[in-house]
Amino acid sequence: MNDAIVVGAGPAGSAAAIGLARAGATTLLLERARATGDALCGGFLSWQTLARIEALGIDRAALGGQAVRCVRLFAGKRRSETALPGEAMGVSRHRLDTALQEAAVVAGAGLERGVHATALEGGAVQTRDGAALTAPAIFLAAGKHGFRGFAREPAEWQRADPATGLRMRLPAHPSLDRLVGDAVELHLFDRGYAGLVRQEDGSGNLCLAVHKSRLDETSRDPAGLLRMLGEEFPHLGERLAHADWSRAVDAIGHVPYGWRAADTVPGLFRLGDQAGVIPSLAGEGMGLAVASAAAAVAAWRHGGGNAAPGFQRRLAGRMTRPFALANLVWRAGENRRAAGAMTGAASLFPSLVRMISQATRIDPR
Numbered sequence: 609m610n611d612a613i614v615v616g617a618g619p620a621g622s623a624a625a626i627g628l629a630r631a632g633a634t635t636l637l638l639e640r641a642r643a644t645g646d647a648l649c650g651g652f653l654s655w656q657t658l659a660r661i662e663a664l665g666i667d668r669a670a671l672g673g674q675a676v677r678c679v680r681l682f683a684g685k686r687r688s689e690t691a692l693p694g695e696a697m698g699v700s701r702h703r704l705d706t707a708l709q710e711a712a713v714v715a716g717a718g719l720e721r722g723v724h725a726t727a728l729e730g731g732a733v734q735t736r737d738g739a740a741l742t743a744p745a746i747f748l749a750a751g752k753h754g755f756r757g758f759a760r761e762p763a764e765w766q767r768a769d770p771a772t773g774l775r776m777r778l779p780a781h782p783s784l785d786r787l788v789g790d791a792v793e794l795h796l797f798d799r800g801y802a803g804l805v806r807q808e809d810g811s812g813n814l815c816l817a818v819h820k821s822r823l824d825e826t827s828r829d830p831a832g833l834l835r836m837l838g839e840e841f842p843h844l845g846e847r848l849a850h851a852d853w854s855r856a857v858d859a860i861g862h863v864p865y866g867w868r869a870a871d872t873v874p875g876l877f878r879l880g881d882q883a884g885v886i887p888s889l890a891g892e893g894m895g896l897a898v899a900s901a902a903a904a905v906a907a908w909r910h911g912g913g914n915a916a917p918g919f920q921r922r923l924a925g926r927m928t929r930p931f932a933l934a935n936l937v938w939r940a941g942e943n944r945r946a947a948g949a950m951t952g953a954a955s956l957f958p959s960l961v962r963m964i965s966q967a968t969r970i971d972p973r
Contacts (some may be wrong), residue, residue, distance in 0.1 A: 613741055615714070619880065620898065621879065676698050679965065683796040688864070751881050772817070782812075784806065798822065817888055870920065887935060903919060933964065
């Protein structure tokens with residue numbers, strides 16, 4: 609019998625499996641995909657997240673990602689550029705997930721692919737093929753996708769006009785090197801924003817969070833929305849100049865940004881986006897994944913499965929201030945007037961940008 613089952617082999621699940629296996633737990637890591645893909649969400653690792661990943665035995669130099677040293681804001685004709693508090697990294701989820709999964713196996717965890725978990729009932733993981741896998745502790749790390757029986761409700765103000773996540777890969781090109789360089793960029797516009805960072809192969813990872821009403825204006829055509837934004841905002845248009853429009857734009861609907869899990873049942877630890885979904889412009893999604901895994905493993909080591917409710921309450925409490933600030937910046941960024949004022953303030957007071965960058969990190973200790 610396994611001591612622990614981890615559902616989902618993304619950053620949160622793999623990090624938890626590494627910690628559990630190192631602590632001597634017989635650990636089974638379940639992944640629905642048969643091969644490691646390139647998930648829509650993620651791709652930016654903050655200085656703090658890189659330190660946590662190194663603690664898991666992953667050499668940041670071996671990841672080979674793009675060094676990110678500054679944050680660049682665009683709002684209409686305004687722009688600002690500010691050095692980050694520490695060096696961050698842009699890296700594909702394929703490369704990051706592969707490294708973490710390999711480290712989990714080396715640590716002693718069992719990795720089973722092609723296992724689609726459908727429900728958690730009575731301390732068991734139910735799978736699509738009818739199996740029921742049991743363990744005293746279950747770690748739910750299923751990512752941004754919903755999981756049956758575990759509702760994640762967005763805030764009241766989001767329900768009438770929910771957010772959708774979009775992602776487009778921009779091919780490597782000398783103009784992308786010149787325009788983006790070692791920055792993570794945030795392009796702010798009415799009812800949404802786009803984040804852009806270069807990755808290990810020089811390609812650009814362009815992720816957007818847009819409200820349904822904005823997407824409806826292009827008949828729910830993500831590529832049409834991107835073309836329209838590129839025409840409306842020249843800086844973004846320059847970066848889209850060499851886009852491969854024959855490739856589909858990835859999408860995930862109704863992302864509950866700002867949601868947090870305040871409780872759980874004994875034996876069930878909720879990690880990453882199953883614990884809370886921080887607005888992606890904060891660049892802390894991967895940080896939350898890895899930090900929540902470390903905190904869950906520490907709680908398990910001290911109290912086993914019975915420690916899960918206390919862990920979940922503490923984590924939700926630690927997320928309160930970073931989430932509140934990230935939500936505030938998000939709402940300002942998708943408002944035309946506020947976005948311009950925010951970008952202007954960033955130019956005048958770069959220390960304010962660094963302070964916000966620090967204050968939106970997750971520290972679950």
